[in-house]
Amino acid sequence: MNYLRAVLNSDQKNEKIHLQDLVKIGKKLNKNTTTYEKELEKLASNNQPIQKIDKVQKIDKIKKIEPLKKEPEYKNSTYNIDNVFVKDNQIIIDFKHYLKKDYIKFIEEKRGNKYLDIFDFNGRFKDASPTVLKMNGVDRIKIFQYKYRKLRIELIHRKNLKTIYIIGKKRIIIKVLDIKESKSNVTAVKTLLNKNKVIVIDSGHGGKDSGAVGDKKRYEKNTVFAVSKYLYNDLKKRGYRVYLTRNKDRFIQVKNRTVLANRKKADIFISIHANAAPKSVRAKARGIETYFLSPARSARAKRVAALENSSDMNAMSNNSQNTFLTILNQSKITSSQKLGIDVQQHLLYSARKKYKDVVDGGVREGPFWVLVGAQMPSILIEIGYITHKEEGRRLFVKSYQKTLAKGIADGIDAYFAKNQ
Ligand SMILES: [Zn+2]
Numbered sequence: 001m002n003y004l005r006a007v008l009n010s011d012q013k014n015e016k017i018h019l020q021d022l023v024k025i026g027k028k029l030n031k032n033t034t035t036y037e038k039e040l041e042k043l044a045s046n047n048q049p050i051q052k053i054d055k056v057q058k059i060d061k062i063k064k065i066e067p068l069k070k071e072p073e074y075k076n077s078t079y080n081i082d083n084v085f086v087k088d089n090q091i092i093i094d095f096k097h098y099l100k101k102d103y104i105k106f107i108e109e110k111r112g113n114k115y116l117d118i119f120d121f122n123g124r125f126k127d128a129s130p131t132v133l134k135m136n137g138v139d140r141i142k143i144f145q146y147k148y149r150k151l152r153i154e155l156i157h158r159k160n161l162k163t164i165y166i167i168g169k170k171r172i173i174i175k176v177l178d179i180k181e182s183k184s185n186v187t188a189v190k191t192l193l194n195k196n197k198v199i200v201i202d203s204g205h206g207g208k209d210s211g212a213v214g215d216k217k218r219y220e221k222n223t224v225f226a227v228s229k230y231l232y233n234d235l236k237k238r239g240y241r242v243y244l245t246r247n248k249d250r251f252i253q254v255k256n257r258t259v260l261a262n263r264k265k266a267d268i269f270i271s272i273h274a275n276a277a278p279k280s281v282r283a284k285a286r287g288i289e290t291y292f293l294s295p296a297r298s299a300r301a302k303r304v305a306a307l308e309n310s311s312d313m314n315a316m317s318n319n320s321q322n323t324f325l326t327i328l329n330q331s332k333i334t335s336s337q338k339l340g341i342d343v344q345q346h347l348l349y350s351a352r353k354k355y356k357d358v359v360d361g362g363v364r365e366g367p368f369w370v371l372v373g374a375q376m377p378s379i380l381i382e383i384g385y386i387t388h389k390e391e392g393r394r395l396f397v398k399s400y401q402k403t404l405a406k407g408i409a410d411g412i413d414a415y416f417a418k419n420q
Contacts, residue, residue: 350407
């Protein structure tokens with residue numbers, strides 16, 4: 001990733017340093033490093049050799065950081081609590097650091113004719129203002145910041161409840177044993193959960209870059225912007241923190257599109273585009289496709305990627321592009337694929353409510369540069385073919401744009417419900 005970042009920033013000095021590291025580490029692991037070595041030679045012939053001292057210092061720094069310190073973090077930490085939510089008969093509290101047994105204190109009380117189960121946690125939760133959590137079978141659950149660094153959860157009920165708590169590595173679970181598990185609480189949980197999730201929506205193209213062009217001068221940049229805006233509003237209503245890479249018709253370089261997402265520490269990055277087909281297949285090509293970043297496997301993915309990868313990336317040879325992509329972090333690819341599957345499924349379901357004949361183009365892998373810089377799960381959605389006569393027309397129908405946005409939002413909900 002460091003290497004990729006250097007390339008995207010045209011930072012040749014760091015490019016070299018990271019290439020050298022790749023070769024060095026690759027050799028130690030008995031991997032074939034000839035591709036990297038060739039890139040290195042190419043770079044070397046362009047420039048003066050970089051100072052070796054630089055590299056040595058870099059490695060030293062990394063080594064110093066790497067060993068895991070096992071001393072308790074909470075001594076001087078700010079006791080941050082990541083998340084509090086209800087699932088069936090459980091209240092789940094997620095911390096940002098490892099826990100000790102004395103992290104939680106349990107008190108039983110009787111107030112009037114009500115029984116109280118009180119749990120005090122060492123920690124601050126930014127959303128405790130106070131909030132009411134809902135669990136079927138418990139009269140009232142209140143959560144509030146009791147002291148500056150003490151979070152309190154009160155379970156209030158007309159009968160004495162049987163509760164237990166379990167301390168995990170970074171999670172505390174309070175279980176109410178009197179309640180059978182059910183799924184009725186899901187919606188109440190949702191908005192509280194979403195509060196902590198950050199989504200960056202990237203509206204494709206803009207300004208001098210109109211993207212694909214359909215009949216009657218229909219520009220891709222306009223329809224994807226409309227859908228992005230609807231999606232933005234929809235997600236906000238659902239409780240997410242949302243940002244747009246562009247809030248008007250303006251040009252943004254591909255490498256800068258993920259900068260916002262990284263700065264806001266977004267949980268997911270969604271790039272929205274509309275597709276175009278070459279003249280020979282224009283009459284037939286239609287449908288919705290979702291891509292996640294990965295080296296191109298199919299000719300189709302390569303073609304779509306070539307369309308969407310903007311001109312500022314053309315300097316790189318195909319071979320080097322593929323080299324970069326193959327070193328990508330596998331875990332991010334996996335979660336991007338999961339996100340892609342959820343979004344594609346819900347998007348299609350929503351679109352077909354309006355037009356039954358919407359084609360499922362599937363979830364695909366593709367080498368999209370706009371996704372490379374993202375440090376979080378990221379996908380690129382092709383909401384339809386602007387070059388198809390009927391689909392191109394629909395992409396500019398307001399009610400359909402809203403339907404598409406709703407579908408994407410439903411998919412995002414589904415992804416977070418499964419991947420907290
Ligand atoms: Zn596009």
